[in-house]
Amino acid sequence: MRYVKWTFWLMLVLLVGGFLHYTLPQHDIVRIVGTENRRVDIGGNSIFWARSEAGMVNSTSRDVFFINAVDARGRPHEYRNEDTGWGWPPYFKIDSFGLQTKAKDLSSTSEAPVWVSVTHYGWRNAFFTIFPNAVGVKRVEGPDVTIIPWVPIIVLVLLVVLILMIRRMFIRFRERIVDPAMVRAGRARNGVSESVEDMRSGARGFGARVRGWFGGKPKA
Incomplete structure (x- = not known):
């Protein structure tokens, strides 16, 4: 997956760089x-x-x-x-x-x-x-x-600022929405797991009592 990720980012950089080099x-x-x-x-x-x-x-x-x-x-x-x-x-x-x-x-x-x-x-x-x-x-x-290529400089600076703003917005969105949702989902999943385990424990205990009722040794 590491090579796939770096290949994706390399292709994206080449595509955006080529577009800017042609257009500016x-x-x-x-x-x-x-x-x-x-x-x-x-x-x-x-x-x-x-x-x-x-x-x-x-x-x-x-x-x-x-x-x-x-x-x-x-x-x-x-x-x-x-x-x-x-x-x-x-x-x-x-x-x-x-x-x-x-x-x-x-x-x-x-x-x-x-x-x-x-x-x-x-x-x-x-x-x-x-x-x-x-x-x-x-x-x-x-x-x-x-x-001095003022236009390309200004465009590239604005592009960098835009990328940083989008990155900052994504980080805030992840901190405020995604991470708490993942925590709540994890807690809910743990709660469900605990409930299932309690149910299993209760079922095992009930089964043991039933077996004890019917399989116990007769009195002398």
């Missing part, structure tokens, strides 16, 4: 090298793309904005630029056209680099053809600038 905003310091509008066929990986109502299309094939960039080490970064609308994650993004225009205006070359911070959520996976969704672009001073 991240920041990349990159240099935008181009923007494009690409026709994409949404298939089995539709969960990693914006919902159709956010893009105002009902087809599984639609045009999607993309932002191409490289970081200070020359590694490529590709972002999709889709509206999230009022769905999940709750970024309420409805300005993908404006963001695409801003990203195009901030494009630069290696000879005259312009470094920007791209705020995004999601993952990049070439095998499943999924891209992080850019939700903001901001010019920064250089590739070594540090962006």
